[in-house]
Amino acid sequence: MTRNIQGWLNKQARMLMLYFIVACIALPPITASAGKEGVYLSDTVYFTIEKVRFSAGADDSVLRFAINLHNGSSAAVDYNPFGVRVTDDSGFSYSAQLTGQQSARVLPGKEQEFAYEARIAKGVQAEQLRVVLFAWNYGASITMNDIGSFSVTAAMEFAAESAPQAIVPLSKVDTTLSSDDKVEFRIGNEYFIYENNDWNLYIDLVAQNAGTSGLTLPAGLKMRLEDASGQTVAVTTIDGADRSLLPGKPQRITVRAAIPAEDSANDWTLQFYYGNANAPTVLDSMAAGKTVKASAIGDSLSITDIQGQETVSVQVVSAAVSQSDGGQWVNAKVRVDNNGTYVASVPKLTARVQSRNGGVTVPADDSSATHPSYLSPKESESFSFNAFMPKGVDISDMQIALFETRSNGSATNVNGTNAASGTNNNTAANNANSNTNNTVTTKTVPVLIADLNNAQLYVQGTGGDYTIGDKIALSLDKKVEVAVSELKLYDNDSNGFKTAIAKLKVTNADSTVLSTPDLALELVDAAGHVYSGTRQTTAAAQLATNSSYLVSYSFLMSGIEEQQPLLLRVYNAKDAGKVPLGTIKVAFQQDDITDDTWNVFPYLINVRQRILLHSVLSTTFSYTLRMDLDLQRKEQIVADANLSKLQFELVDGTKQVISTQTIPFLGTTKLLNGTNELTFTNLKLNQYSSTNYINVYEIIETPNGVVKRKLTEFH
DSSP: OOSOOTTTSOHHHHHHHHHHHHHHTTSOOEEEETTEEEEESSSSEEEEEEEEEEEEOSSEEEEEEEEEEEEOSSSOEEOTTEEEEEEETTSOEEEOEEOSOOOSEEOTTOEEEEEEEEEEETTOOGGGEEEEEEEEEESSSEEEEEEEEEEHHHHHHHHHTSOOEEEEESTTTOTTSOTTOEEEEEEEEEEEEEETTEEEEEEEEEEEEOSSSOBOOOTTOEEEEEETTSOEEEOEEEESTTSOBOBTOEEEEEEEEEEOGGGTTSOEEEEEEESOTTSOEEEEEEEESSSOOOBOTTOEEEEEOTTSOEEEEEEEEEEEEEEETTEEEEEEEEEEEOOSSSOEEOOOEEEEEEETTSSOEEEEEEOSOOOOSEEOTTOEEEEEEEEEEOTTSOGGGEEEEEEEEEEETTOSOTTOOTTOOSOOOSTTGGGOEEOTTSOOEEEEEEEEEEEOTTSEEEETTOOBOOOTTSBOOOOOSSSEEEEEEEEEEEEETTTOOEEEEEEEEEEEOSSSOEEOOOEEEEEEOTTOOEEEOEEOTTOOSEEOTTOEEEEEEEEEESSOOTTSOEEEEEEETTOTTOOOSEEEEEOOOOOOTTSSEEEETTEEEEEEEEEEEEEEOSSEEEEEEEEEEEEEEOSOOBOOTTTEEEEEEEEOTTOOEEEEEEEESSSTTOOOSEEEEEEEEEEEGGGOOTTOEEEEEEEEEETTEEEEEEEEEEO
């Protein structure tokens, strides 16, 4: 476009246009829309200023902006008679150059953007500048008639309400490209990750080709960060810079910069430049590090594909911190959801736990089972990450950073630094590698940072009050409820140790079949001694809908005092970090062996009547125990048939066992509600005595042998 209108507008038409423009000079700049200045030619034709960016360089500064001509009239408007310049508060003017080729003819009901760039003297600040709109006057001499102006700072404040943006003309970097080849960059997600004793700022840039033909970012295009003092930091491209940019199609590009820890709070600007670092030519810039915000537990964040479209969402569902004298185990439950209508890949997630104030970062291991490759619509997948943090890090200072490992099948640079400068020595970026054929690369980039200040805190030695039978507050992934239905001490004749048995009621409260949670249990006595529980070997693998299952744990207890208080800690058995899912205060339940009521969960047995009869043969005799029992099942719960049985021991006056009989609660020979008979046969005559009696026990088979608990005596 040219400002010389001779040859396309005759003299009479020029004069008519000039009269129209001069008539509009009396109209001052007014508000075109809320918070934005406008210069009006009429009620329906006006100008606004857009996309104002001010970049301070080493030798000078660059002001970039766009004038938007809005044509709401019924006739086309030509932009050729107009121009702009930039003035400072001392009255000095700077020329503004168009940075592309656009049609000057704006059709009725349309608007057209005209992009400009002005080089400003070093030291001049944005608040000193105005953009002046004028009309060319081709009279006896060519003059400029000012028709309005815009405040640069007001326009920048208005633009600051939207996401930061930079428009980079690529023809200055690569002369084979046209002046219309531009790329618009916006800030997507930003993350501060503490690595290698420095804060690393990761930025997901959204790059969009503003031209009309496909292109890739030229190798000469570089990026860096600069703070207000002029300090610069190299920016490395981690992912996406080598992909083609199609017109109008967004593309995700992830970059990283290592910022010295002492300067992490500075105001930084991301600059796009070419040339060497000592004499760069800055093409455009935008604020960086301003949108960094950690998520909270429960907040969901999208994971996007290379076009910026959501594939799945990810969130930290729950977190727990277990503190001890040696340090702190951190556990975070992470869930990935497919909220879309198509099958989505499960991201390859890794994690680190870091201190928000820097100084500490540790890897977190995923203790979950193997994850599926894909998720159908509305499906989800859970991850469980564990890390060990030093005990000096406060829970309010903890964050978890999640990373995704991405694969690229057509990489051209094994380090992923096509459009970047600087070194690539950070922990995440060092995961970039390729195979020997240079056809596959992987890059590990952050996708979420979550504060753990609201994590559930466990201090060893504490626990909540608990009543046997109540649901334990556990941070389980699924709708599974767990309660301690019974906790009692048993005798182990095999090794002489007392054995504690905890019977858990595990309930599936969901509307679908769930896997039985793999839980680990510990009992802790008042002296701090820890006793690990062993789960029964025949526990059900799955929980049916709205059903409860009995799962028992046995604890070998040496030197335990039956009356002392205990802590019961519940863990995920697969979590190496042993972060408690819940901790409760418990005590052993006591039985009265003098009454006729037996509590053998899930049964309650009342002895209504009993009699012990004997009969004598020629060389032997026998006893018959006849019992009338009221047998009640206190809860409908699925239990293993071999878990718990009743054992009746015939004992002489010296407490020597003469004979035993065992009755299960399930099966063809099970204990009945009503009359039950037991016969002890083939007893020697010399074993007969009026002092003989019967001990009644509950017996349980455990991995450490059979244990028994006395219920009563029959004399």
